[in-house]
Amino acid sequence: MDKQEAKKKIENLIQLLNKYGYEYYVLDQPTVPDATYDEKLQELEKLEAAFPEFVSESSPTQRVGGQPLDKFHKVEHHVPMLSLGNAFNEADLRDFDRRVTQLAQEPVTYICELKIDGLAIALTYEDGKFVRGATRGDGTIGEDITSNLRTIRSVPLTISEKRTIEVRGEAFMPLHSFLALNKEREEEEEMVFANPRNAAAGSLRQLDPKIAASRNLDLFLFGYGQWEAEEIGSHSDRLNYLSELGFKINPEWKRCETIEEVIEYVAHWTTERPNLSYEIDGIVIKVDNLQQQAKLGFTAKNPRWAIAYKFPATEAVTKLRDIELSVGRTGVVTPTAILDPVKIAGSTVQRASLHNADLIKEMDIRIGDTIVLKKAGDIIPKVVRAIEEKRTGNETEFSMPKNCPSCGSELVHLEEEVALRCLNPDCPAQLQEGLIHFVSRDAMNIDGLGEKVIEQLFQAKLIKTIADIYRLKKDELLNLERMGEKSVQNLLTAIDASKTNSLEKLLFGLGIRHIGAKAARTLAVHFQTMDRIQQATYDDFIAIDEVGEKMADAIARFFSEEKVIALLHQLSALGVNMTYTGADHSSKAALFSNQTIVLTGKMENFSRNEAKELIEVNGGTVTGSVSKNTDIVIAGEAAGSKYNKAKELNITIWDEQQFKDAIDS
Template sequence: MQDEFERIAMLRKALEEANRQYYELDQPRITDAEYDALMRELLDLEAKHPDRVTPDSPTQRVGGAVAKEYTKVRHLEPLLSLDNAFDPGDLREFDRRVRQVSASVDYVVELKIDGLTVALTYEDGLMVRGATRGDGSVGEDITANVRTVGSIPLRLKKTVPNLSVRGEGYMPKASFARLNQEREEEGQSTFANPRNAAAGSLRQLNSRITAERKLDYFAYQVLSAKELGLHNQIDVLTYLKEQGFVVNPEYKVFSNIEEVITYCEQMAAERHRFPYDIDGLVIKVNEFDLQQELGFTAKSPRWAISYKFPAEQVETVIEDIIIRVGRTGVLTPTAALKAVSVAGSTVSRATLHNLDNIREKDIRIGDHVLLHKAGDVIPEVVRVLPEKRTGEEKLFEMPDLCPECQSPVLREEGEAAYRCQSIICPAQQREGIIHFVSRDAMSIDGLGPAVVQQLLEAGLIKDAADLYSLTFDDLTPVERMGKKSAENLMKAIEDSKERGLAPLIFAMGIRHTGVKAGKILAQTFGSMEKLQEATLEDLQGIPDIGPAMAESLVQFFKLESTAQFLTKLSEAGVNMTAGTSTKPQIFGGKSIVVTGSLERWERREIETLIEEYGGKAASSVSKKTAFVIAGEKAGSKLVKAQGLGVPILSEEEFEEMIKD
C-alpha cells in the first residue's frame, strides 16, 4: 500500500513538472503519449484510493500558471479541459453514461487541432481581447499577438453587443517546417512540434515575431450561445461562419456511437492528409438542453470527450551520426537511420539539432530509438531504448574541424550551435548560392540545387558572384541542360542583375537579415556603398533593426571576402542601388493592403508593383489605409476595411489604375 502512495506522489510531481514545461516554458520534455500514460496511471490510483485525492492534484487541474510578463484576464466562464478516450471501449462507456440521461442523442464530431486554446472577446462587433487558457479561470492577455492572425476577424459581420468565442490557434505544417529550418540555420533551438511553436508564437512579447510566423485559427465555441438563439453545436458552427470566423469543415453528426467510432478510425488513418496537425477528435452532445442536463464534473463537461489518436511512433536504429554544414556555417548532426515507414513515408534521416539535444536524450551511434514526425513533417528521435543496448554503441562527439573544409569549428558562448569559421567553406558556399538564387533573393529560375552542385564540381563557379561570368558554352555540358534550358538560364541570370538593392541584401545571407530588413536597409541607404559605410550607431538608429542584426551587418561588411564579392558583382553589372522607379508614383506614400487569394499575380509580385508605383504594401488595415485589393476568400482584413469605409478594389480595378 505504501508503495502505491509513494507512486501517487511521484506521478503528481512528474505531471506538475511536465505541465510547467508545457504551459509556462513552451518547452515540453515528454511526448503526449508519455504524459497521457502518467495521467491515466494517476487517475487509476486515485480511483483506488479516493482519500488520497487532493485539490492540487494534476487530475483536478485544467491548465498551467499565468506568465508574470502578461496582464491577467479572468474568463467569463472557466475554460475546462476534456476527459480523454483512448480506444472504442472508452467511447462506448461515454455513450452509456450519456444515454442514462437521454436515449436519443446526436453527436457532433470535430477534429482536435493540436494548438493553443485562445479565447476572444468582442464588444459592439469589434475584437477587444484575446487571451490564453492559463489555469482555466485566469489567462494571459495576448491581444496584440492575436490581432496578427489573419483568420481571426477584427470585426464581426453582424454586430452584437458582446460575444465570447473560443477556438484553437495553431501553426500550419508548412509554417512549422519553414520556421524550424530558419531557426536551425541560425543556430537557434528548434520547436518540438507545431503546437509548441504556436504556443511560443502567440505568447511572444513582440507581436511582430508572431506576425512573421503565419499562424491560423479555427473557432468552435460561443459562450452564452442560447441567448443568441442558438440551440445546438451545429447552430454555433453555422453562426461562427456567418460572423466571419474560420470553422474546421471536417465536422460530422452521428446518431450512434458505432458511427462515431468508425469516423474516429477513419480520421486516424487519414490524419496526415491535413495541412495542420491533429491529435484526435472531440465528440460533443449536439443539443444544449441535453448538455445542460448532463452537466459538469469539477474539471470537465460530462457531455463531451476527446478521443486521442494512438501515438504514431516506430522503432529504428541509428546507424551513424553525420554532419551537415548549412549556409551560415552551423554544423547540424543528423542521424542516419535504418530506413523505416512513419506517418506515411519512408524515413532514413532525422535531424538531431545540436550536441545539447544528443546529450540530453543520451543518443549514441547504434542505439535503438523511437522515432516520430514532429507535426507529421519533421522526423525526430523521441527517445532512446537503453534496454536494447549491447555495449557496442558509441558516444558522438562534435568534430574540431569542419568535415567540408577542415577549418576550425567553434561554439560561441550562449549558443547551442557549433560553426565552421571559414567564409570560403564549400558547404557554406553551396548552400549560400542556393539561397542567393532563391525567389525572394535574386530569383534566378533554373538554378536548382542539383545544377548548383554540378557547376561547383566542374569548377565553373566558386561563389554566387561567379554566376554572372558563366557563358552559354559553360552550361550546355551540364547534365540535363539542353540548349533551350541553357538559353533560359542565361536570360534569368542577366535579368537578375536588375533585381535591385533590397533583394541583393537578402541574397547575401547576412545573419539575422531577412526580406523585410533588406527592404528597410535599401530604403534607408539607397546604395550598397552607403550601407557598407554605415556604423553600428547608424544601423541601431533605424526602426526594426535590432542590436544583433546591426552588429551582424557591421561585421559582415568588415570582411575582405565581402568586399571582393561585391567588386565581382559590380564588375558584372549587377545593380546595387535602390534606384528610382521609372513608374509614375501614383500611390506616392499611400498604404495599400492586399488580402485574399489572387488570380492575376502572386502576392510578392503585386506588392512589388505597389512599391514600384510609390506605395507601401502594408500588412494590416487602419484608417490611414488608402485602399484594399481583395481577392477570393478575403477574410478579416476585408471586413475591417468595410467597417472603416476603406475603398475595396478588385485585381482588375487595380490593373486599370497602373496602366501606363
C-alpha cells in the first residue's frame, strides 16, 4: 500500500470509528456490534503503526493515554466558573422565583437539569479541535487535565464549530463503573472510594492517563464558558446546539413555564433518583432566556439567574455499640462498626466498615459514641463522624490488637500498607474466607455452599483446603445439623457440576493476590490451560497488556509455591477442569446478532457482568439506557424506570427465564 492510499484509508477509518463511538458513547444507540468496532480499530492501529506520520489527534487510538505527567499545569478561566446558590426546600425555590421575576420585571421560563455529582470541567476547542481540558479549581484557576479528559469516549476530539468555543460540563463515574472499580480495589487490597464523585475526581487527577482511561468515566455538557460571537438566544437552544455538535447532553432536562412545574420536576426526580445509572445530588434551575440572564447579572459569588436545589442528605444518627474485627482471606484485619439498627436510604443498616485503625483515630470514633451514618453514593454504609457533644464519659477509645483475633499470630504492616495483616498461612479465618471466596458466584459458583455452610463444614473439620470440597462424602454430610437427604444430594450435584467450569472461574477462585475476575479471564483466554500458566514466567505475564508489574509478580510467586503446585495436582486428579472453555464468539452469534440489549433489575441466576458477557458472546451489544433503538430489555426483580420506558416504547421485554432459555437453547 502506498502512502497516499494509506493516508486515505486511515482518514476513512478514523471518520467511521468516531461515528461508531458517537453512536455508542453519546447517543447510547450503537449501530454495529462491538466485534465490528474492534476489528476496524485493529485495522487502524496496524496502519498507524506502519505509517506513523499519518497519526491524527482525532484518531480513537489516541484516547488510551499518553506518557505520565510530572505535574498538572495551572489554567486560567477567561470566564469564571462560578458556583451556584443553594435551595433546600420548596420555600427556597419560591423565594428564588420571586426574586427573579421582580428583577426581570417580566415573566420568565426556567430550564431544569439534573445536577450530576461529579467534577466540573471546561473543554476548549479551537478550529474544531479539542485543545485543552481543565478542572474548575477555585473558579478562576484550574488544572490542565487534557490528557485525562481525552480518554473519556464521550468527549469529541473534533467538532464542526470552527470558532473558539469553551464548553462546560460534569465528568462523572457511572454507578456500574464505580462498583466494579471498588470491587477490583478490594480484591487488590487497596482503599475503596467512598463515592462515585471521589472516584471520578481521583481518576481525573491521576498523572498517568492510562489509569484514567481504565476507569470508564463519562461526561455530560451543560453550557458554555467562552464562545466567539454566540448567536443563540436561550439556554434550551444552547443545549440543542451542543447536542448537534456531537456533545453528550443529559436527556432529562426540561423547560418549565412556571415555578409550579419546577417544583413538580424536583419532586419527580427526588423519587426517581435511585433508578438512574449515575449519581445526582440535586436539580439545577436556570432562567432560559439569555437576555434575561444578562439583565439579572451576578452577585459577588453566584449568578442571580440560577440556583441549585440540593436533595436532603441520606444520613442517619445511631449508636456505635462495638467494633468487631474480621480477618480476610489475605490476612488483612478490618474493623467493622456494630450499630443500633437504623433505616437509611430505604434499608436497615446494622454494620458499617471503618476500613482501618488510622481512620478510626483520625475521626476520634469511640465505642459508645452517637455517630452520624451515611450511605456513600446511596450504596455503601459509612460512618461520617461522632457527635462529641452527646458523649457521656462512658465511651471507650478503640485500639487495634497486636495479635490476630483468629489465630493469635503477631499482626504486621507490609511495605507502606495502612492495614494490619496476619501472615500465618494456616490462620483459620483466612482459610475459611478463602473457601468462601472459592465457591462464590464470580468464582466456582457452587450453589448451596454459602458462608454458613462453609463455616459449618470447616468447624466440623470436613474441609480445610479447596481440594477437600471435592472429597466430601454423602454419609459425613448427613451427620451434620440441617443436612437432609435432598439438600445433601443437591449440594454434591452442584459441587460435581462446578468441575466443568471454565479455567477463569478456577483462577479467580484460587484467590491470587491482585487478580480479580477480569484479570483471571484475561489470563485464561491468553494461556488457555493451567499447565501453560504454571510454566509461564514473570516476563510472560508482564507482556500481557492488561497485566501490571504488581499483578505479574503476584501471579509468578503464587504458581511457584509448593502448596499451590500440590493443590492444583490434587484438583486435577479430582476431575476439576484446567482449560479455558469460554464460548466461541461465532458459535451462537445469530442469537443476539446486531441487537441492542438493556439489562435492568436483579437476576437470580446471573450477575450483571455474567449476563453482559453472555449477550456479547452471542453477538449483541449491552447499553445502559432504553431508547427507540433498543431491541430487547431483560428485566430481573425490582426493575424500575427502564422497564416502564420499554413498555411506553413498546419494546420487547424478557424476564430472566426467557433469557436463560434462549441462552441454553
